[in-house]
Amino acid sequence: MAFINEHYLKLQAGYLFPEIGRRVSDFKSAHPERKVIDMGIGDVTQPLVPSVIKAFHEGVDEMARIETFKGYGPEQGYGFLRESIAQNAYLSRGVEIHAGEIFISDGSKCDTGNIQEIFGHENKIAICDPVYPVYSDTTVMAGKTGSRKKNGYYEGIIYMPCTEENRFIPELPEEVPGLIFLCFPNNPTGAVATKEELKKWVDYAIAHKSIILYDAAYEAFIQEESIPHSIFEIEGAKRVAIEFRSFSKTAGFTGTRCAFTVIPEELVAYDSKGKTHPVKKFWNRRQATKFNGVSYPVQKAAAAVYTEKGQKEVRELIAYYLENARLMDESLQTAGFKVFGGKNAPYIWMKTPNNIPSWDFFDKLLNEAQVVGTPGSGFGPSGEGYFRFSAFANRENVLEAMERIKHLS
Numbered sequence: 001m002a003f004i005n006e007h008y009l010k011l012q013a014g015y016l017f018p019e020i021g022r023r024v025s026d027f028k029s030a031h032p033e034r035k036v037i038d039m040g041i042g043d044v045t046q047p048l049v050p051s052v053i054k055a056f057h058e059g060v061d062e063m064a065r066i067e068t069f070k071g072y073g074p075e076q077g078y079g080f081l082r083e084s085i086a087q088n089a090y091l092s093r094g095v096e097i098h099a100g101e102i103f104i105s106d107g108s109k110c111d112t113g114n115i116q117e118i119f120g121h122e123n124k125i126a127i128c129d130p131v132y133p134v135y136s137d138t139t140v141m142a143g144k145t146g147s148r149k150k151n152g153y154y155e156g157i158i159y160m161p162c163t164e165e166n167r168f169i170p171e172l173p174e175e176v177p178g179l180i181f182l183c184f185p186n187n188p189t190g191a192v193a194t195k196e197e198l199k200k201w202v203d204y205a206i207a208h209k210s211i212i213l214y215d216a217a218y219e220a221f222i223q224e225e226s227i228p229h230s231i232f233e234i235e236g237a238k239r240v241a242i243e244f245r246s247f248s249k250t251a252g253f254t255g256t257r258c259a260f261t262v263i264p265e266e267l268v269a270y271d272s273k274g275k276t277h278p279v280k281k282f283w284n285r286r287q288a289t290k291f292n293g294v295s296y297p298v299q300k301a302a303a304a305v306y307t308e309k310g311q312k313e314v315r316e317l318i319a320y321y322l323e324n325a326r327l328m329d330e331s332l333q334t335a336g337f338k339v340f341g342g343k344n345a346p347y348i349w350m351k352t353p354n355n356i357p358s359w360d361f362f363d364k365l366l367n368e369a370q371v372v373g374t375p376g377s378g379f380g381p382s383g384e385g386y387f388r389f390s391a392f393a394n395r396e397n398v399l400e401a402m403e404r405i406k407h408l409s
């Protein structure tokens with residue numbers, strides 16, 4: 001008899017975005033004549049920039065010639081991309097991260113989920129509420145929680161509510177976690193953390209020998225000079241943090257797939273006898289066993305992001321989405337909604353009108369305006385009564401969606 005992993009039974013029926021997709025597809029089948037505007041999942045809409053496409057083509061052409069053909073690449077990623085990331089994303093900003101600490105992957109979603117494998121089951125995990133659902137769902141799948149309680153929380157997870165009162169920046173938890181998931185600029189609230197705020201977390205992690213799992217997938221959207229792009233800008237962070245970064249939102253790679261995870265040499269975790277072990281070694285072992293790397297043309301395309309031309313082009317891409325966010329913020333505020341985020345992040349987080357439950361607002365918006373967003377409660381109980389719009393849409397769709405929302409009854 002084959003037994004199932006029963007931890008999956010604790011999960012809510014479906015992952016958030018497929019559930020939204022299901023409702024939208026039902027609506028479309030019932031009303032094929034209506035044009036639905038999707039501002040739900042944070043998926044990019046603009047094509048890859050010319051420098052990236054050129055490098056991508058070159059990579060493909062190299063695979064077509066015997067002299068340049070490549071089979072398996074290094075599991076950690078090609079040296080040229082790791083070097084380029086170290087130089088351009090870190091060293092040029094005064095952050096001492098080196099190529100050997102960078103692991104190329106096919107996405108931060110996979111990495112933030114997979115990383116849990118190398119840490120012991122006895123770790124308590126702290127998670128913001130609301131939060132990108134992958135952190136909690138993968139914690140459940142890994143069997144590190146009890147059942148789902150009536151309030152939507154899983155037993156065994158330390159939840160850190162992020163509310164209007166704390167400006168969506170979590171308080172340090174009283175119960176000490178082994179692992180702490182943080183995400184800034186934040187998905188879903190669009191909040192950013194200052195150096196002082198991150199310093200508190202780093203000091204806390206040092207004091208308690210915890211590890212911060214820092215998701216910086218949206219760092220390219222930061223506009224304010226004083227906001228850190230990396231947790232490693234904070235003194236001491238290399239002793240207590242892992243950082244996840246992605247080309248998905250930075251350079252439109254959601255369909256192309258390329259990301260990276262940074263594990264500093266000095267980061268250690270403990271065994272049951274209190275002996276320290278370098279975390280990097282364990283992740284390397286995991287990746288070398290279970291992963292064969294990202295395809296060569298994709299890594300070549302990702303490296304082009306860091307050329308002078310590539311940088312200029314991706315900055316224009318980010319500016320396009322941020323202008324969407326600005327227009328959305330302006331229109332929604334004019335229409336009387338209370339709106340957050342959208343300044344250093346591609347997400348607008350807003351209060352539902354008259355506090356109506358998030359999924360009810362989702363249905364209302366879909367049925368009455370044919371606009372799709374993401375219900376705040378899908379990101380956790382503290383997201384109830386909120387709604388998220390993604391700014392990764394075409395400009396004309398953004399304008400049309402805002403016009404339709406203005407006329408919502």
Ligand code: MLT
Pocket residue numbers: 040041042043109132187390
């Ligand atoms: C989101 O909409 O929250 C993101 O697109 C999900 C993701 O990046 O996997």
